[in-house]
Amino acid sequence: MPQILSIQYLRAIAAMLVVALHATIAIRRDYAHDFAIFTTGHFGVDIFFVISGFIMWTIASTRETSPALFFERRVIRIVPLYWALTIPTALISSDGGFHVEPLTDYGSLARSFFFIPEWNEKLGSVTPILVPGWTLNLEMFFYAVFALTLVLKPKPRLLTIVAILSALAASRLAIGVSGIAAINLYTNSIVGEFAFGVLLGWFFQNGFSKIADRPGAWRYGLGLIAAGAAATMFSELLTDARILYFGIPALMIVAGALLTERTLARFPLRPLRFLGDASYSIYLAHIMAQSVSLKIFGPLFGASSPVLAVLGMTACGCAAGVLVHLFLEKPLTRIAGDAAKRLRAPRPAAFSARAPLPQK
Secondary structure, three states: OOOOHHHHHHHHHHHHHHHHHHHHHHHHHHOOOOOOOOHHHHHHHHHHHHHHHHHHHHHHHHOOOOHHHHHHHHHHHHHHHHHHHHHHHHHHEOOOOOOOEOOOOHHHHHHHHOOOOOEEOOOOEEOOOOOOHHHHHHHHHHHHHHHHHOOOOHHHHHHHHHHHHHHHHHHHHHHOOOOOHHHHHHOOHHHHHHHHHHHHHHHHHHHHHHHHOOOOHHHHHHHHHHHHHHHHHHHHHOOOOHHHHHHHHHHHHHHHHHHOHHHHHHOOOHHHHHHHHOHHHHHHHHHHHHHHHHHHHHHHHHOOOHHHHHHHHHHHHHHHHHHHHHHHHHHHHHHHHHHHHHHHOOOOOOOOOOOOOOOO
16 A cells, blocks of 8 residues: 555654653643643544554455454564564663663453453553553553454444444443453544544545545645644634544544545655654654653753743654654664564474385
8 A cells, every 4th residue: 555645644643642741741741830731642543543443444344354363464664663662661660761660560461462351440441551552551451442344344344343432432421431451442532533533434435535636635635634733722622522523523634644645646745654654663662762852851841931841842852753654664674574574484294104205
């Protein structure tokens, strides 16, 4: 599947939103207690989830695959870097990098490794050792659901995925907030945003892409993006269901971005595209990097110019993610992919003592 520039750009923007959010939280906590938290930064996760649903649907529709092979590819993409960053985090910090305090519960490390949701008592949420990994718990659950539905034809698959995810997203209305970590996480309304992405992928393949190919489609795209961005500013006042106040705007923005694809292809922004490639590493690595940069920018600007401190910490978080992408994520992904190919390769038949020897 060819790379879609608009999606790559959105991945970069989403990652930077999350990095900026965590920078404001750190500065507010330690230096400027009246500094407003950049709550819009939460929105980056919702954009990621809609994109994930869209990409999974389009990949499965354009590349022949089986449930096992699909899940294997997702594991190769997600797991090596996550494990590689979880280990050092566990060794030096029990709360994801926010403070230095070594982990002593190795059962927690095992649960983090295998995406088993658990309560983080210090943070008061369902969070693994590497804090951003809470979204990976949901991603892996979504991949499992998606992989199992690959035995179905496209339309039944679409209906099954949307039905399962919608039921989970709505179930909290009936059961309330559960004290069981897995139920609490999987009934978060945010899981419905994967369904939004899947539906967008289906529509994109069934007419929406033709609209996007029209010369003036970028105008509609910019309108959708602007409307989605504006909706995030006030809609939280209307409901406490995240799928509504962030999920629908995220869907609007991703759909709008796709409408600008033809125009963006004429004027590629290579730095933003590269940050999109590195977005996974930025997302996972930024908190530990910010813990270091906080010690620099906090004393310099934290109290007097918190905005400068946030900008500096955001830049450091993104820079660290880029380095991790180049020197850790890419090599690990390549190694894992090669190992998977070797395991799948047919083994030569064992030599039999009864077989006739080859004639000279």
